[in-house]
Amino acid sequence: MQFRFRCFSLALALPLIAVGVGSASAQQQRARPPEFDQAVTSRVFFPDMSTAFQGERPTLSSLQELEAAAAMAKAEAASTEEGDGKTQLWSKLISPLSLENEVKRVKLQFDGGLTTPGAFNSGGYQDARLQLSVLASLFAVLSEYSGDVRWKEDAKTARDLVAKTARNCAAGSTPVFNEAQLRKADLQDLVSGSGISAAKPSDEDNDWSMIVDRSPLMEYLEQLLDQLGDESTDAASTEENVDTIRKNAELIAMVGEILKKDGMDDAEDDDYAILSYAMTTSARSVVTAIERQDFEAVRGVVGEISQSCADCHDQYR
Template identity: 35%
Template sequence: MKQLVSVSCIALLCVCCATVLADEKSKPRAKPPGEWPRDVREVFFDDAAQQLVGGRPDYGEVAAARVAAASGGSTSSGGDSGGSGDYAWSKLVDADTLETEIKRQLTPMQPLVATPAAFKGGGYRDCRNRFTWLATLFTVAGDYDGRVRWQDTATALGQLYGRAGANCKVGTDQSFRESQLRVQDLADLVRGGRPDAPEAKPDVGWDQIADRSPLMRRMESCLGEGISPKASDRRALSNNSEDLRHEAQLMALMAEVIMQPGFDYADDESYRNHSTQLRDASVALTQAIDLENFEAAREAIGNMQKACSNCHDEWR
């Protein structure tokens, strides 16, 4: 009986909805006026674009100005080596992005050091890339011009993971044991502990912290996998805005890092120009995402791809 009542109720509801829709369609609709009344015409402009002052905003210039403020008035930082604290990294990447990216390295690293066979069978290469990336992130965190988690020990951790990355150029018993320790340190850090890291050494430059090749691999995956496919249209940009913003900030960070003293070609004008263009375009992408401006975002991504392509054509 209850089932029959439910079916009857549903049928009655459908009939009611159909009746309402039919009534709505039968209602007469007012036609738009052939000419708007004078009082309306006096309020609105015939062509609003002609009343605007100045040109459309140049997001590239906005990004350059933002980065110039970060580097003390110049679009090319020329900052000191790791540990200087002279560069306003917060203009490129926020503290939450730094913390999140550091935490994200733990899960993919644990299987790489689960067994000696996994490590020596190729895991050591991925460990090298991720340790170098962690060394970069920690070093920036140590220099960060705002409050960021683990800042008091970040410089020492940057040196520690930089050494582990360098030792993972080969898969040996020694590099395996060191890698296990560094992954465990990261696990302790993420869970709220404090790894037993030695004190940071003074005057350690970027050449002792991060090799350029692992960073270049991270940059390629950042643009090719983390950015370009996720901003193919307006809906994709909206749905992936959080991930896109995360990757855009990291790209800006890396573009600045590879211009630091200690990296190969860091003092070459052409190389710095390519890196500066990539950094500025990455900042512009972050701003376009914040504004939900799809056209500006696609333009920024195009400029990022162009900067990378021009640099590879010249330096590979």
């Protein structure tokens, strides 16, 4: 019995010894942990979560507010696509007079910049690109505008012509200068009342990805906002420049809506939609303050537009 017990004990001990040997062998074969160069990893990873945020850390309530604002912006955009909402939207944002005056103003700028091929090729094409991009956007809005508005019948044709030349003005050359001269003649015919007869009429709906790029619209916004700020330094200057301030505020509201259109860069981004919506809302508040003759309040609302633009530039410029 003693012999059997020893054999049995030995039989139990052998697997345990084998496991111990196997574990020791596995530990010896295990790869060494990798070593990282902190000088390299510090350029990729944050040292801790507290440094990953800029400004104040978002709270649950602030995130809920952003979500609610995004839902509101989407709901408003969806409502404008139903029935006649798409055309009624523009008439809520900008008056026919503001559209007409801005087309004339930008056209005059465009005309004045087309002097010689040399001046055009050495930098004038950049100004032409901006001005034609703005005109293409204005004609696109005119094509969807509700009610009677000047140039509506030729708006789609003018939109396509100037948008095409704006894209070609990405670089300067003599052929592009000659094309810009043709657009100058077309625009003169349109403004003088003759219409655009030299081109094939267009009946296509607005495809914003083919109408304007975000970059010239942002540059245009900066110009509008600079002028808006300069003319509304106090209640007296606001009252003195009330017509120009109203027009520029309406144009800013219009651009804010264009930036959210399908086909525009980042239009599907909820945060971007919120910023565009905030800019449009503040611009409309300028008009509301003017209508109730609260010229003192205009300056503060202009500051809100500036803040919306600054917030957008921080993330999307």
